[in-house]
Amino acid sequence: xxxxxxxxxxxxxxxxxxxxxxxxxxxxxxxxxxxxMALDNIVMIVASIVKxxxxxxxxxxxxxxxxxSTAWESDxxxxxxxxxxxxxxAALLLLAKDLGDDDASDIINAELxxxxxxxAAMSGVPVDFEAIGDPLEELKERGLEAFGLMGAWHESxxx
Numbered sequence: 583x584x585x586x587x588x589x590x591x592x593x594x595x596x597x598x599x600x601x602x603x604x605x606x607x608x609x610x611x612x613x614x615x616x617x618x619m620a621l622d623n624i625v626m627i628v629a630s631i632v633k634x635x636x637x638x639x640x641x642x643x644x645x646x647x648x649x650x651s652t653a654w655e656s657d658x659x660x661x662x663x664x665x666x667x668x669x670x671x672a673a674l675l676l677l678a679k680d681l682g683d684d685d686a687s688d689i690i691n692a693e694l695x696x697x698x699x700x701x702a703a704m705s706g707v708p709v710d711f712e713a714i715g716d717p718l719e720e721l722k723e724r725g726l727e728a729f730g731l732m733g734a735w736h737e738s739x740x741x
């Protein structure tokens with residue numbers, strides 16, 4: 583019995599050949615295995631190296647500045663700005679978890695939710711802003727202030 587999978591060498595693409603009664607219109611777009619599998623690995627490599635460079639710092643503003651600077655200025659196996667940004671954020675979240683700093687984790691996650699919501703809206707995805715609310719306003723209600731992650735990221739790039 584065939585599962586309908588046809589494997590092609592890594593320098594090509596993987597396709598899914600659906601069994602009948604599916605037709606060609608149900609075939610997913612092919613993606614190279616390297617692109618699908620490598621992104622998360624590279625982000626975690628960046629995160630582990632960045633985390634090592636920020637563990638000895640005392641304050642979150644210092645950690646954020648150092649994380650973004652390290653990610654931006656270092657020569658990683660990728661020149662992709664988004665991967666470096668994600669790696670630095672992952673390092674910050676991992677450090678917050680290791681330190682048991684739930685407030686820092688909540689602040690970073692709230693800023694990321696605001697960025698994701700804005701990104702979705704700008705790309706044409708319908709967003710129900712009322713249902714989402716303002717994650718940064720919720721921080722203020724708890725007496726917490728946003729770190730200003732995007733400002734720190736642009737500062738580290740020299741923008």
